[in-house]
Amino acid sequence: MTEIQRLDTTDADYRERLDGLLAWESVSDDRVQQTVAEIIREVRARGDAALIDYTARFDRWSPAAAADLEIPRARLATAWERIPAAQREALEQAAARIRAYAEHQRVESWSFEEADGTLLGQQVTPLDRAGLYVPGGKAAYPSSVLMNAIPAKVAGVAELIMVVPTPDGELNELVLAAAYVAGVDRAFAIGGAQAVAALAYGTESVPPVDKVVGPGNIYVATAKRAVFGQVGIDMVAGPSEILVVCDGHTDPDWIAMDLFSQAEHDEDAQSILVSWDRDFLDRVAASIERLLPTMERAEIIATALRARGALIAARDLDDAIAVANQIAPEHLELSLADPQAVVGRIRHAGAIFMGRYTAEALGDYCAGPNHVLPTSRTARFSSPLGVYDFQKRSSLIMASAAGAATLSRTASVLARGEGLTAHARSAEYRGEDAAE
């Protein structure tokens, strides 16, 4: 019997139990903090030599020279040629759709002129150089390479640097092929906190970037937090989550498999279903029972469902929506007859999968929207990774003579109110001259 928790929004202890389920704090203990701080210090002080040492120690292979740290672009092309045609085609199709969607996200410069001739606006520019961290080993996902790299290239980032650890020197062909089709400019076979430090500060071989994105283990996450400010970073991700809201008319096997698809990521992943049809919750529970033994990753799924999964009985649709807004899930499936009637009431979610045909898995790979999404309730204040994360804005102000005369009066009053007289006089110079 798979023990997945059953909650009911009308239970007295409902909120307490839900909070318990959602609770997640990623803690880097002092040991991790100190290790990371030392690695960053070493990479800043010794550059490539430190990268070679750490690669030998953590990835168990010894680069003969610093040049060996780089994976040449030609090697990416080789991987592209080597993988089966079906995978090449799938990567190509996914890349094309992710690119087409990303094109809609590009932020454009804008400006307007006021009646007195003063111009105001914002100039939007891409980052010069971005760094993409790709995990090695079991969490090496080619789809993540596409999702992180393509928005950067669409934004116009001139140089995109990928780092990927190669434990025991082993390269992942599918990851390299994804880097090839996504347009990664340079790749380095380094990982861990040392790779993040190299991207942030640069070494003789690795050029310093302006922003580091991509998932990683606790050392990588801690290093990203530490270099934030020196470079930009994306969100530090928690475990992946899905919340399915269902009216009870979707095939329960489909919903069970959607819950599995989240739970199979790792033991901490979270799968929750909410419905006001209690019989349907029972049918999904039965599907879980029946299908679980057929799954390749049954043990991971069972652990995740037991530890962090739930079937929640709500009073009605409104109540289910309230649950969704409370959870602010990374992935939200609205498996409903008319999801478009409901979506406008969703206040917080990373991505919303609407209708019975839209399995989250379609979005994970190839629907177009990014699969790098805010986790752990951070959808309350943050957004999917997008082209906008690789662009930045500069405000534009060009005062006409008449505009300066008007503005300088207001600025002068406020500056003097704050005791900043150089501000006041700097403004007044322009006002007096313009008024002459």
Added chain:
Amino acid sequence: MTEIQRLDTTDADYRERLDGLLAWESVSDDRVQQTVAEIIREVRARGDAALIDYTARFDRWSPAAAADLEIPRARLATAWERIPAAQREALEQAAARIRAYAEHQRVESWSFEEADGTLLGQQVTPLDRAGLYVPGGKAAYPSSVLMNAIPAKVAGVAELIMVVPTPDGELNELVLAAAYVAGVDRAFAIGGAQAVAALAYGTESVPPVDKVVGPGNIYVATAKRAVFGQVGIDMVAGPSEILVVCDGHTDPDWIAMDLFSQAEHDEDAQSILVSWDRDFLDRVAASIERLLPTMERAEIIATALRARGALIAARDLDDAIAVANQIAPEHLELSLADPQAVVGRIRHAGAIFMGRYTAEALGDYCAGPNHVLPTSRTARFSSPLGVYDFQKRSSLIMASAAGAATLSRTASVLARGEGLTAHARSAEYRGEDAAE
């Protein structure tokens, strides 16, 4: 003699000296880290009681009850009535212009339908609740209240909570008046790390917010870094900076005053002028000499110019632009005859002030664009505070039956390539059904 450094881009040690000038790392030492960690723990554990204790200890006044921590909205209105009419008018004009500019920044939802009926897009929503930190004491700037609060309200944030320490129980009328006109919903007389903790986690009196913005001292900055993830935060700001690029035809007194207006903020502020007209650099140096003794904050200005200021001789306009892109300044003045011919080549700057009439001070108060800008070269990857910082996006995906059939094939190949078979089967269910 005011010793402001003179650099020349053709000098052999130019780059080294420039790097030395720009170097800035804000370091929270272990003692600050531990103090902040303890304050956050206490506020989480004891709520209002901890706020009352810390307020007594750090701000030297004792709230009789938790209710006294709140500054009622009526008190903000009283401040608005109390300040001189000229200040009320200036605040009103500044607020109107900041609001009008911000309206241009609102990000809108978008979606499109593909040929097979699949819908893709992004739904944009405001944050539910935002927290605004306003420093007390010497750095209490009403203009900062406007600049932080107005974009939040334009974004549609339902509840905006301001916190402001009141050392010795003293309220700053101009700050309260600015909060009134900017539409702050609730205000609390608390500050320091305890105020940040209260906003992030909530107490009996202070509601938890989704994002904390606004400047503060090292304790506030350290607390913001610590609660990042639980809530969103804006950038942690370094000292303020200006870079003026001038062709030599602006009144040197104006340029000197612009450099002063930055330097008067504090001893760490940075003022740099670059020009290819060496005589002009000498004339500005002479203006600095002559004007400095007339300044109210002469000592702060002199210290800042000596420690971190510079006059840089460039070869020509192109060289000056390269200097600007290298420095990636918070404020960039293009004091040139035709700044619009040049602005497209500026890759990194927080705000660009174009033409001889556009003193930075105009932008600081009332031109419209935000004065909360990326400092310390972070304009390489970040943007001025704006409406977009108080909005977030949810991706939208609604696959048609035909769309699901196509997408499920690609998703299945990639999911199996990554060993995630629940993903594959979840996609395949939809594909098979749609194909029937």
